[in-house]
Amino acid sequence: xxxxxxxxxxxxxxxxxxxxxxxxxxxxxxxxxxxxxxxxxxxxxxxxxxxxxxxxxxxxxxxxxxxxxxxxxxxxxxxxxxxxxxxxxxxxxxxxxxxxxxxxxxxxxxxxxxxxxxxxxxxxxxxxxxxxxxxxxxxxxxxxxxxxxxxxxxxxxxxxxxxxxxxxxxxxxxxxxxxxxxxxxxxxxxxxxxxxxxxx
Numbered sequence: 001x002x003x004x005x006x007x008x009x010x011x012x013x014x015x016x017x018x019x020x021x022x023x024x025x026x027x028x029x030x031x032x033x034x035x036x037x038x039x040x041x042x043x044x045x046x047x048x049x050x051x052x053x054x055x056x057x058x059x060x061x062x063x064x065x066x067x068x069x070x071x072x073x074x075x076x077x078x079x080x081x082x083x084x085x086x087x088x089x090x091x092x093x094x095x096x097x098x099x100x101x102x103x104x105x106x107x108x109x110x111x112x113x114x115x116x117x118x119x120x121x122x123x124x125x126x127x128x129x130x131x132x133x134x135x136x137x138x139x140x141x142x143x144x145x146x147x148x149x150x151x152x153x154x155x156x157x158x159x160x161x162x163x164x165x166x167x168x169x170x171x172x173x174x175x176x177x178x179x180x181x182x183x184x185x186x187x188x189x190x191x192x193x194x195x196x197x198x199x200x
Contacts, residue, residue, distance in 0.1 A: 097143045114126045169195065
């Protein structure tokens with residue numbers, strides 16, 4: 001492992017997680033905030049698409065194996081109604097996209113077989129080839145939409161945190177919001193232009 005400095009184009013903010021306060025302004029659009037959206041930080045191990053797929057998600061398994069609970073922290077971010085975000089039902093949508101992508105790849109494979117057969121016989125290309133290609137393209141677009149970051153995650157990006165998860169490093173898309181955030185947390189936040197990263 002060799003430590004190296006990682007520099008940022010725009011300064012990021014290091015803040016104490018336990019005392020963080022977000023301004024009553026939406027970080028996405030800058031309008032006055034009307035509700036609170038929660039952003040959960042999990043550390044320590046790879047994340048599964050669904051919690052139920054994690055073999056150690058069950059508390060009984062954790063107790064039997066002597067595995068501690070994952071280190072969870074929640075950031076309460078003030079947002080407007082238009083940019084309120086909740087991850088309810090999101091894992092089902094992502095799972096459905098993965099299943100449909102698998103079917104689409106199988107259909108594309110059969111479409112390529114049909115295309116090869118049509119070319120080798122010198123006959124006209126089957127309309128099923130185009131149908132399979134369109135289905136595959138639509139499934140890919142739906143997957144990109146499902147797995148892309150939402151507007152809140154793009155506006156408030158978690159860069160990292162220290163080993164004990166006492167401080168979190170946040171990057172804000174809006175410089176104005178970053179200034180408001182630092183004013184809201186004058187004693188427990190600081191601007192950072194670089195961090196030391198350890199490569200594995």
